[in-house]
Amino acid sequence: MKNLAQKSLIAVLTSLLLLGNPPVFAAPTEDLLPDIGTTAGATLSINQEMAMGDLYLRSIRAQAPLIYDPLLTQYINQLGQKLVNHADSVKTPFHFYLINNPSINAYAFFGGNVVLHSALFRYSHNESELASVMAHEISHVTQRHLARLMEDQQRKSPLAWAGALGSILLMMASPQAGMAALSGTIAGVKQGFISFTQSNEQEADRIGMQTLSRAGFDPQGMPNFMQIMADQYRYSSKLPEILYTHPLPDSRLADARNRANQYPAKATPESQDFLFARVRILTMFSNEQGLYINQLLDKYSQGTAKEQLAAAYGHTILLLQDKKYAEARKILSPLFEKHPDNLWFIDAMTDIDIEQKQYTNAISRLQNALNKFKNNPILQINLANAYIQSKQYPQASQLLFRYTFNHPEDLNGWTLLTEAAGKQGKRHEEWAAYAEIVALQGEFDMAIDYLSKASKLVKLGSYDQRRYDARIDQLRQLQQNYSQYK
Ligand SMILES: [Zn+2]
Numbered sequence: 001m002k003n004l005a006q007k008s009l010i011a012v013l014t015s016l017l018l019l020g021n022p023p024v025f026a027a028p029t030e031d032l033l034p035d036i037g038t039t040a041g042a043t044l045s046i047n048q049e050m051a052m053g054d055l056y057l058r059s060i061r062a063q064a065p066l067i068y069d070p071l072l073t074q075y076i077n078q079l080g081q082k083l084v085n086h087a088d089s090v091k092t093p094f095h096f097y098l099i100n101n102p103s104i105n106a107y108a109f110f111g112g113n114v115v116l117h118s119a120l121f122r123y124s125h126n127e128s129e130l131a132s133v134m135a136h137e138i139s140h141v142t143q144r145h146l147a148r149l150m151e152d153q154q155r156k157s158p159l160a161w162a163g164a165l166g167s168i169l170l171m172m173a174s175p176q177a178g179m180a181a182l183s184g185t186i187a188g189v190k191q192g193f194i195s196f197t198q199s200n201e202q203e204a205d206r207i208g209m210q211t212l213s214r215a216g217f218d219p220q221g222m223p224n225f226m227q228i229m230a231d232q233y234r235y236s237s238k239l240p241e242i243l244y245t246h247p248l249p250d251s252r253l254a255d256a257r258n259r260a261n262q263y264p265a266k267a268t269p270e271s272q273d274f275l276f277a278r279v280r281i282l283t284m285f286s287n288e289q290g291l292y293i294n295q296l297l298d299k300y301s302q303g304t305a306k307e308q309l310a311a312a313y314g315h316t317i318l319l320l321q322d323k324k325y326a327e328a329r330k331i332l333s334p335l336f337e338k339h340p341d342n343l344w345f346i347d348a349m350t351d352i353d354i355e356q357k358q359y360t361n362a363i364s365r366l367q368n369a370l371n372k373f374k375n376n377p378i379l380q381i382n383l384a385n386a387y388i389q390s391k392q393y394p395q396a397s398q399l400l401f402r403y404t405f406n407h408p409e410d411l412n413g414w415t416l417l418t419e420a421a422g423k424q425g426k427r428h429e430e431w432a433a434y435a436e437i438v439a440l441q442g443e444f445d446m447a448i449d450y451l452s453k454a455s456k457l458v459k460l461g462s463y464d465q466r467r468y469d470a471r472i473d474q475l476r477q478l479q480q481n482y483s484q485y486k
Contacts, residue, residue: 001347001381001385002351046092049111050111051111053113056110057097057109058440059441059442061440061442062443066098067098071280071343071347072280073098082216083135083211083215088142089142089143092112092141093112094138095112095114096116097116098116098117099115099116102119102122102286104120104123104232105117105120106120107137110146110147114134116133118285120133122282126268126270126271127221127268127274128212128217128218128219128220128224129224129225129228130274131212131215131217132208132212132217132221136222139207139208140204143203196247198247205255209222209263216268217268218266222256226248226253230253275307275309276310279293280314283317296314297318298311312331312335313348325352328352332348332352336349343369346365346366346379350362353386354385359386359390362386362390363383366383367383370383377407377410380399383399387420388416388419388423393423400416404433408436414437415437418434428453428457428458428468431457432450432468435451444478444479448475451468451469451471
């Protein structure tokens with residue numbers, strides 16, 4: 001699967017324009033900033049945290065270069081879940097997101113949402129190093145550091161706290177203005193970042209390392225990655241963002257090293273999926289490392305068997321990008337025969353087939369794989385795309401209705417559905433899918449407007465109309481729930 005959603009979201013806006021109803025974005029005004037008062041004294045409940053996390057997530061979707069890649073999404077979520085399963089005090093589900101950004105950074109937000117910058121894959125040499133950053137972030141969440149920080153801030157400076165919470169709500173109305181406001185107000189921070197205290201950092205390191213080790217990773221991954229960050233800082237004129245939010249004094253590195261040394265040394269097997277993910281990100285989503293990826297692939301070509309496999313996968317992607325499909329197939333075919341259940345390979349083979357218009361091959365391979373890996377999202381999204389490319393739109397719609405029901409927060413499903421519906425001239429289904437896309441980006445009024453359009457296009461009292469109207473009510477309810485933070 002190629003980088004679908006980032007490309008297609010532009011297509012969404014273009015097709016909206018073609019439909020004659022350009023989206024209207026509200027101009028930011030001061031009035032939108034709600035007065036959430038100096039009255040509060042209560043601490044944040046888990047429900048409030050979940051709601052704030054959801055609001056924030058919608059604004060991130062609206063403005064950050066999120067990577068909507070089914071393979072990478074599955075990889076970081078499986079890795080994150082493995083850590084979460086070995087963490088204590090887990091009170092919310094966790095979700096992991098990847099943002100295309102060349103600076104080393106990771107942060108956790110309310111509601112168990114953890115964001116990773118793609119650069120983490122550039123600088124981590126192995127899965128334990130990457131996992132150490134994730135384990136640290138997970139620990140900030142389980143220890144409720146952000147909530148405690150905000151509560152503390154609220155006691156010390158109620159106005160600033162109100163401003164921070166207000167900015168998050170403002171982001172709903174106008175993401176750009178909200179983000180700027182948030183940078184200016186939250187927690188009295190330097191450079192607009194939330195800075196955890198030194199004791200928060202020590203606790204996140206200590207508990208994070210425990211989680212890391214319990215989950216079967218090498219605890220040395222943590223001090224090793226801190227060393228990489230420290231080196232970055234040494235050779236850079238600008239402090240990396242991550243060091244604003246997670247300050248790294250020498251003592252932190254020394255403590256982490258001492259602590260890691262107390263764990264029994266154990267050999268952690270090299271992760272094949274980490275190598276595939278690393279190569280995929282650096283070939284497909286890196287905006288500055290063209291030279292680096294070639295060096296890395298050269299190194300991997302002469303490395304372990306797993307690294308050689310990752311190098312061959314990387315070369316396949318590069319050939320696909322250069323539209324050299326026959327050459328890509330020549331490299332991938334023998335590997336695919338040896339590893340017929342490898343999802344990274346199935347995905348790449350599908351891309352080659354589709355580019356060479358061998359739709360039947362692509363579709364039957366994906367259908368067979370789905371018999372084995374029931375309901376796998378990577379395979380389902382690839383299959384829906386293959387149906388669309390081969391102009392089998394009703395089959396695509398059928399699959400996508402089920403998919404979006406099971407994965408309502410995946411923009412990929414809705415984006416493909418707009419395409420499948422549009423090609424069949426089913427305008428109401430197209431509007432309804434656009435509504436979900438904009439709702440996921442926090443534009444509730446716009447979503448309700450689109451659903452009203454869909455509702456007017458179908459027969460009075462029909463099942464579809466009841467469905468659209470019920471969804472309008474749901475979104476209004478959600479909008480209202482969020483406004484009670486005022
Ligand atoms: Zn931290």
